Amino acid sequence: MKQVPQIPQSSFDFLNALKLNNNREWFNLHKADFEKEQQHLHAFAEILLQQMNTHDVIETLSGKKSIYRIYRDTRFSTDKTPYKTHWSGSFKRATKFRRGGYYFHLEQGNNFVGGGFFGPNPQDLKLIREDIAFDPAPLRAILNDPAFIATFETLKGEQLKTTPKGFDADHEAIDLLRYKQFLLIKRFTDAEVLDPHFVDQANSTFKAMRPFLDYMSEVLSTDVNGSLLG
Template identity: 55%
Template sequence: MPNHPLKEPFAFLNQLQNNNNREWFNTHKDTYLKAHQQVIAFAEKLHQSLSKSDLIETPTGKKSLHRIYRDVRFSKDKTPYSTYFGGGFRRATALRRGGYYYHLEPHHTHVIGGFWGPNAADLLHIRKQIQLDPEPLREILDAAEFKLHFGQLLGARLKTYPRGFEADDPAIDLLRYKQFLIRHDFTEREVHSVDFHELVAEQFQNMRPFFDYMSDILSTDFNGEPLH
């Protein structure tokens, strides 16, 4: 049975979790570089698979990868390296909103899609569109396929209600969101499969009804006309 493509990267990460310091990392730099190349190869395959179902602005899988070196300047956690490999793909053009993120970590591998930090104008527009007609979003979130793959809508929420809206608004449960995220966690068996990149691309594709809805409301006015 062939080794899964992330076997060596995961073996490196398991060691890094117990040795997260510069001395150990520099001693094992060659191991890291080999693991990194294998993650790049995985990301390239993922980019190719994802590009079959969506238009991606990120030019290559390699360009999607985040650095393993942590910026600890403003963090209480001073460990210098991330103990996972992660990356993200940006959708192309203003008509395709949302971003895809993959997180590769032993026993915690998952993908996330959505809107991490909408600017104030976009967030207000999203809320007003949802307030006007919350049913399309509810239908997406209540669909059996959505619940199977993602469970529920995630993201930071206000404890009360946003300014300009009422606490008793029928859509207040949705209007409280400041982020709009969906997540799928993979089993170890899935992660260890030789075609894992296809499983990741499949879950990204399963995000499309949610992405298409959000893209539509962000690119149209309240009468459904295109925003200029």
């Protein structure tokens, strides 16, 4: 019988110890423990990638390639602790016609699976807002779908406190037009993450993002006449 890739309690335990000893001396002494736990993450991400490729086309080459480095970039940060205290990874959708990305974050007491658009560039943000302003109904239909609400509750992400430049403050979709990020997030308990079926739950969560990602991909890859953008 094929073994299910399971996140063990020891993966959380290592992170908790690292939070108390976030320095290079401790990490180097426990490098073997880190590499052992990282193998669990690689196995989990590999099976997750295989599952995702049954319902989407992912550019990320392997589960191992999806995992973020644990080393922090401290060059421009006031926080000089050298290591992240969570496990995380992301998957990139293939080709310019499949937009949006997938992400997971594992940390005891703070586990979530997410996706969408974390930092759309000004051109993409303009296209999204113009489409919403023209007809917000397609996006509202996705966000109001019972299956969407049951999984993600609501669209998340940073919003402007004022009206975006070039749009009417009284627009019927001003609540949507204020978004600067377009994120879908589902949180999981520690027990859910440690369950052998978590990889299936993560995959199902990513699959549930598809109506939103497909809508946004069409907005970002076609013009107002439906022709493909160059």
